Amino acid sequence: MIAIFDDLLKNKLDKQDEVFILSNQGDTFRYLGGLQKRLSKYPEARKNYDRSIEVYDSxxxxxxxxxxxLNSKGLTLQELGNLCENLERNEEAEDLYLESICVYDILLNKLDSLYKTQFFK
Known part of the structure; x- marks a missing residue:
């Protein structure tokens, strides 16, 4: 399935389509990480959460x-924090939760700006 996203990204796409595909690919890595976490495949889950964040950053x-x-990246950071907390890597979990909060702060600022420009022109 991941190969399908990679193949689509090799084609010439406009920026909006590329971002849409990358975001969906990031979601797929996040879902895979969540499944692997539930299967107690912790190293694989960590790898896929990290890949998800890399794709979202792209x-x-x-x-x-x-x-x-942005919202999906915040969710992934939370889920990765939960994984670290379950593995008793509490300091790393705390850092991930704080990073997630920063992402949500950025998101809230963007929504506030969008709201003001849409309704108070």
Whole structure:
């Protein structure tokens, strides 16, 4: 399935399509990480959560205003924090939770700006 996303990204796409595909690919890595966590495959789960964040970062670099991708990155950081907490890597979990909060702060600022520009022109 991941190969399908990679194949699509090799084609010439406009930025919006590329960000959409990258965001969905990031979601797929996050879902796989969640499944692997439930199967107690912790190293594999960590790898896929990390891959998810890398893909989201790539999408965000192409479209910094993409609210869905920012939110998905925040969720992934939370899930990775939960994984670390379950493995008693509490300091790492704390750092991930704090990073997730920062992502949500950025997201809230973007939504606030969007709201003001849409309704108070």
């Amino acid at each position: 999408a965000i670099s192409k479209s910094p205003k993409d609210i869905k991708t």
